[in-house]
Amino acid sequence: MDNIGFILTTYIVAFGATVALAWHTLKRGRSLAEQLPDEDKPWT
Amino acid sequence: MAITAHTDSRSSTDTGRRTRSTGTRFTRALGIATIVLFAAVALFGLLISPADITQGESVRILYIHVGTVWVAYLAFVVTAVSSAAYLWKRTTSLTWDRIAGSSAEIGVLFMAVTLLAGSLWGRLSWGTFWVWDARVTTTAFLFITYVGYLAVRGLGGSHQQRARRSAVVALLAVLEIPLVHFSVKLWRSVHQEASVAGSTDVTLDGSMLFSLVLATVAFTAFYVWFVLHRQRVMAMQDALDDKGLDYALVERRAEGAQSVRGNI
Numbered sequence: 001m002d003n004i005g006f007i008l009t010t011y012i013v014a015f016g017a018t019v020a021l022a023w024h025t026l027k028r029g030r031s032l033a034e035q036l037p038d039e040d041k042p043w044t
Numbered sequence: 045m046a047i048t049a050h051t052d053s054r055s056s057t058d059t060g061r062r063t064r065s066t067g068t069r070f071t072r073a074l075g076i077a078t079i080v081l082f083a084a085v086a087l088f089g090l091l092i093s094p095a096d097i098t099q100g101e102s103v104r105i106l107y108i109h110v111g112t113v114w115v116a117y118l119a120f121v122v123t124a125v126s127s128a129a130y131l132w133k134r135t136t137s138l139t140w141d142r143i144a145g146s147s148a149e150i151g152v153l154f155m156a157v158t159l160l161a162g163s164l165w166g167r168l169s170w171g172t173f174w175v176w177d178a179r180v181t182t183t184a185f186l187f188i189t190y191v192g193y194l195a196v197r198g199l200g201g202s203h204q205q206r207a208r209r210s211a212v213v214a215l216l217a218v219l220e221i222p223l224v225h226f227s228v229k230l231w232r233s234v235h236q237e238a239s240v241a242g243s244t245d246v247t248l249d250g251s252m253l254f255s256l257v258l259a260t261v262a263f264t265a266f267y268v269w270f271v272l273h274r275q276r277v278m279a280m281q282d283a284l285d286d287k288g289l290d291y292a293l294v295e296r297r298a299e300g301a302q303s304v305r306g307n308i
Binding site for chain 1: 064065066067068075082086089090100101102109112153156157160161165167168269270274277280281284287
């Protein structure tokens with residue numbers, strides 16, 4: 001495959017950024033959830 | 045009352061019950077579906093779909109480029125609609141503000157990926173990473189505008205103040221989207237016009253079109269998953285900001301009562 005470096009960089013950055021954002025959000029959510037009662041989480 | 049409940053919740057956590065976070069059955073199912081969709085995007089985008097006759101292998105970059113820019117546009121429009129809903133007197137709920145904020149965050153991230161993917165594709169197709177072309181420049185300007193929107197959200201003040209001022213910025217910022225979209229028609233541009241959306245004569249190979257639609261669906265699924273989680277994180281952060289003062293007051297009163305007892 002020609003230009004594989006450019007193509008793989010695009011996919012790695014796109015998926016990597018997505019995974020990093022998801023992981024950070026879940027981690028922050030867990031951290032905050034431990035400090036609050038379930039009454040403050042109407043979605044549960 | 046809330047503090048008592050908080051203490052009870054802590055004790056139930058200590059006894060082994062799992063703390064409820066931002067996930068629900070729906071978001072877990074959506075998260076699994078998104079992972080499967082992303083795997084399919086990598087499979088079709090990198091291996092199954094053929095190289096383009098004129099662009100060669102670089103067409104594979106466009107599956108990411110188009111998918112992310114679609115979500116970025118969607119995210120910015122949702123930010124504007126949620127902001128308008130917040131400002132509308134009958135719906136001044138902070139939930140709208142949180143949806144607007146979380147939507148803008150993912151919009152900014154995907155717009156950055158769009159610009160990077162476009163830049164790499166441009167190097168292969170145009171021979172340069174960057175041109176001061178109408179579409180490329182207005183897209184970069186849109187990206188910077190929403191970075192500014194996020195900066196405005198980070199300014200001090202109450203939650204209501206944050207919501208009001210960022211809603212006004214969002215309603216102004218969204219006006220740039222038609223400018224970006226129609227820039228290829230308004231000015232001379234090296235950027236191609238829309239070749240699938242709005243076109244009645246799509247001449248793409250079946251697996252190429254499928255890869256393009258698949259990437260768009262996958263990024264949209266992730267967008268929905270992210271906004272659901274992120275606005276809940278924001279809701280918890282806001283609740284903690286509000287109750288943090290209550291907790292501090294209770295602690296100080298307890299300390300005060302203890303020192304009085306000690307003096308007696």
